[in-house]
Amino acid sequence: MRDQYNQPDAMLCRYSIHLRSFLLLTRAENLSNAVIMNASAMLFTINKAAEAVHHNHTGFAVWCKHNIKSTSIVFPEISWVEPAFGFGKMERYKIIKEVGNGTFGSVWRALNKQTGEVVAIKKMKKKYYSWEECINLREVKSLRKMNHPNIVKLKEVIREHDILYFVFEYMECNLYQLMKDRPKLFSEAELKNWCFQVFQGLAYMHQRGFFHRDLKPENLLVSKDTIKIADFGLAREINSQPPYTEYVSTRWYRAPEVLLQSPNYGAAVDMWAMGAIMAELFTLRPLFPGSSEADEIYKICSVIGTPTESNWSEGLELAAVINYQFPQVTGVDLSALIPSAGEDAIDLIQSLCSWDPCKRPTAAEALQHPFFQSCFYVPPSLRSKAALFKTPPSAGIKAPLEPKTGRRYSGTLPNVKSGTLPAMKSTSNFSIKSSAPSYAGVQRKLEMNLQDEQKYLKSTVRQQPKYRPPVKNVGVSNQMGRTRGVSDAAEKLSNMTIGPGKSLLKPQPPQARPPPMKAGGWHGQSDLFLGRAQEMLPARNISRKVAG
Numbered sequence: 179m180r181d182q183y184n185q186p187d188a189m190l191c192r193y194s195i196h197l198r199s200f201l202l203l204t205r206a207e208n209l210s211n212a213v214i215m216n217a218s219a220m221l222f223t224i225n226k227a228a229e230a231v232h233h234n235h236t237g238f239a240v241w242c243k244h245n246i247k248s249t250s251i252v253f254p255e256i257s258w259v260e261p262a263f264g265f266g267k268m269e270r271y272k273i274i275k276e277v278g279n280g281t282f283g284s285v286w287r288a289l290n291k292q293t294g295e296v297v298a299i300k301k302m303k304k305k306y307y308s309w310e311e312c313i314n315l316r317e318v319k320s321l322r323k324m325n326h327p328n329i330v331k332l333k334e335v336i337r338e339h340d341i342l343y344f345v346f347e348y349m350e351c352n353l354y355q356l357m358k359d360r361p362k363l364f365s366e367a368e369l370k371n372w373c374f375q376v377f378q379g380l381a382y383m384h385q386r387g388f389f390h391r392d393l394k395p396e397n398l399l400v401s402k403d404t405i406k407i408a409d410f411g412l413a414r415e416i417n418s419q420p421p422y423t424e425y426v427s428t429r430w431y432r433a434p435e436v437l438l439q440s441p442n443y444g445a446a447v448d449m450w451a452m453g454a455i456m457a458e459l460f461t462l463r464p465l466f467p468g469s470s471e472a473d474e475i476y477k478i479c480s481v482i483g484t485p486t487e488s489n490w491s492e493g494l495e496l497a498a499v500i501n502y503q504f505p506q507v508t509g510v511d512l513s514a515l516i517p518s519a520g521e522d523a524i525d526l527i528q529s530l531c532s533w534d535p536c537k538r539p540t541a542a543e544a545l546q547h548p549f550f551q552s553c554f555y556v557p558p559s560l561r562s563k564a565a566l567f568k569t570p571p572s573a574g575i576k577a578p579l580e581p582k583t584g585r586r587y588s589g590t591l592p593n594v595k596s597g598t599l600p601a602m603k604s605t606s607n608f609s610i611k612s613s614a615p616s617y618a619g620v621q622r623k624l625e626m627n628l629q630d631e632q633k634y635l636k637s638t639v640r641q642q643p644k645y646r647p648p649v650k651n652v653g654v655s656n657q658m659g660r661t662r663g664v665s666d667a668a669e670k671l672s673n674m675t676i677g678p679g680k681s682l683l684k685p686q687p688p689q690a691r692p693p694p695m696k697a698g699g700w701h702g703q704s705d706l707f708l709g710r711a712q713e714m715l716p717a718r719n720i721s722r723k724v725a726g
């Protein structure tokens with residue numbers, strides 16, 4: 179089959195698509211050179227395929243021969259193959275300006291010249307020499323299956339001159355940008371509305387069998403009252419086969435089971451991240467700003483206390499496997515740490531940040547938490563109408579998201595009509611207490627250019643030749659704070675012990691709150707005890723940009 183089409187001027191692509199959509203398109207686009215085949219490699223003509231559609235068979239693979247300069251696949255309704263006619267699809271867009279630069283790509287604001295629509299185009303840094311490669315990307319595989327108002331929409335994928343572009347709906351800014359220069363805290367209503375929406379997006383995603391694995395404020399995009407989850411570069415299918423050996427999530431939001439090398443973590447890692455993000459939204463400071471993986475665990479222990487046999491026996495086993503000894507600390511009162519958060523908020527953050535992933539609420543359960551009692555779900559179909567009334571997108575009739583899931587919180591359904599404003603507590607913006615550091619003081623991103631970074635990487639490699647990035651992945655730290663490989667992490671964590679059972683980690687007194695971070699980073703007290711793990715990282719690498 180492949181050979182038949184393997185001609186120098188042609189390219190063969192395989193697409194698993196919804197057959198009905200494909201047929202509609204073949205008619206509309208007169209794609210006569212497409213052939214369709216099913217799992218047993220039987221060829222179908224378009225007519226035969228029409229029969230299959232009639233009998234409601236879907237999920238065929240489409241092999242298409244086409245002369246390619248550029249091709250595109252359009253989501254979410256139709257996945258299709260468009261032969262290029264000598265000019266590039268990118269010509270349809272006018273690039274306006276760069277709005278983001280991540281590990282895998284730079285993101286540009288652009289204008290669709292035909293429709294006038296403003297979009298965000300992510301230009302991938304890596305080159306892609308075939309469509310097959312692109313189609314297998316996590317970002318494509320997961321996003322194309324998702325259609326939810328709180329998940330950023332992937333509109334189109336374009337490959338031109340071996341460069342891959344993702345065309346997304348455009349969002350005004352990310353949550354980190356909103357936090358960093360803020361002179362005063364967010365109102366509870368504001369952050370509640372955001373969290374409620376993110377949990378809705380997560381409930382949808384988890385229900386569909388995906389988890390994100392890299393939730394952080396930079397990946398939550400905001401436009402007016404709406405917030406959407408973005409960057410599915412690390413998303414995984416829940417049913418995919420562990421062990422997961424790749425790097426996962428930015429350190430400050432990384433769940434303890436990931437830090438401790440669990441081979442089979444799941445959707446609960448997103449819930450941990452949300453606990454950390456929620457706390458950060460209240461205080462405008464990261465809850466667990468670890469300067470290395472070891473320090474990350476230390477920071478977590480100093481806030482929620484050392485795990486015990488009774489609250490996370492699996493965690494103790496995981497630690498034993500990698501020869502890691504937890505520092506013995508008692509933790510602190512979260513309400514003292516997050517003074518602007520009410521009882522319900524503290525309760526939710528506490529349960530999200532449980533050591534044991536099984537004890538964290540699911541996204542659907544979080545939505546039922548009393549903290550969200552005043553938030554109401556608006557079905558997507560009503561959202562545009564609700565917007566007319568300037569209603570936050572989460573407001574409206576509360577609908578059960580996962581009826582099968584047992585409810586952890588027995589919240590009552592408020593009796594409100596759709597489109598009415600939620601009865602949120604009218605909380606005015608809190609003003610930051612003088613002791614509360616400004617977010618601007620936290621240097622989340624290294625203020626160093628690529629050259630500096632490369633210099634640092636080189637010196638790190640010199641100092642720690644053992645810490646090699648995993649072969650398959652980006653692995654080493656990079657501009658947006660991606661983590662090293664998990665196997666790397668194991669190495670680092672185990673480097674903290676001398677011989678079996680002898681840890682360099684000495685028990686530390688509980689540290690109520692790390693002092694405010696200054697530009698250039700901050701050394702936590704715990705770092706003094708981390709020996710080599712600490713030596714690795716220059717002070718400035720405590721910023722979120724550095725993975726570890």
Ligand SMILES: Nc1ncnc2c1ncn2[C@@H]1O[C@H](COP(=O)(O)OP(=O)(O)OP(=O)(O)O)[C@@H](O)[C@H]1O
Pocket residue numbers: 277278279280281282283284285298300330346347348349350351352396397399408409410411657658659660
């Ligand atoms: N749809 C969008 N609309 C507006 N800005 C966006 C959009 N998508 C991404 N951005 C901006 O670009 C930044 C980087 O995007 P993204 O996280 O997708 O790239 P990445 O290379 O995967 O980054 P990371 O290093 O976090 O993995 C985001 O933090 C955001 O500020």
